[in-house]
Amino acid sequence: MKSLFDFIVEPYGQRYSNKVKVGDKSLIINTQVETFKSVNNIAKVIEVPLSVKTVIKKGDLIMIHHNVFRRWYNVKGKEKNSKSFFKDDLYFVQPDQIYLYKNNDRWHTVNDRCFISPIKNTDNRLSDQEQYLIGVLKYGNSALEALEINEGDLVGYKPFGEYDFVVDGKRLYCMKSNDIVIKYERQGNEVEYNPSWAQSS
Known part of the structure; x- marks a missing residue:
């Protein structure tokens, strides 16, 4: 399973980062799917694109655009996945939606x-x-x-x-x-x- 132009990724953790630790307790800071600041933007690379030359490898962590994992409501009020959704817990990410990648325990910028x-x-x-x-x-x-x-x-x-x-x-x-x-x-x-x-x- 490979894409020609896009990376295939899965969320690193959950799709949303709705909780923060306060002492030994967890505090829920978001209950809405529309809030972009609560969307997880760290992904694990499952496959790299066939036609793109890249230093990013399968298994690397990448920092991506917040709309990749984001959910939204259509005009009928039905909750939908983003256009990046592929299947199960997998998503397509275009190369220009990647801002950092982690290699040897260090983050590196992209482009x-x-x-x-x-x-x-x-x-x-x-x-x-x-x-x-x-x-x-x-x-x-x-x-x-x-x-x-x-x-x-x-x-x-x-x-x-x-x-x-x-x-x-x-x-x-x-x-x-x-x-x-x-x-x-x-x-x-x-x-x-x-x-x-x-x-x-």
Whole structure:
């Protein structure tokens, strides 16, 4: 069972991440299928496409678009699977819906994607917990390395291009390389910001 153009995957765990651990208890944080932030976006690769050259292998974990496993209601109110649904617990994933893959216990970006960790806001006059549009590059790519922007660098990025992902208990922003607009000199007092809900996911 192989696809010509798409990866075949299964959810790593459940389709939805509806619970968080609070101490020794589990807290249900979502009861609706439409809520995209609660959709699991980690998948295990069952088969790789025949016509696509890729470093991703069968059995690898991948970070994917939230709509792959998402369910929705049609105009008649009937609950439906996403268009990616194949059969049983298997789904098709297009190559451009993959943002990270895990190899040798380390996440690697795919194509022009990169991941930024927001930093804590140090301005006491503002109520926001994190610094606006500034963060630390956690997972880079070869295009950024060619510009001498490396993992661990402090960068600025465009608004509205970032998307939340929880990667190994840390909330990171996924974006494209061209969303990075500046590299800052680190002052040494920057602290990465990770909300408590991400740590318990």
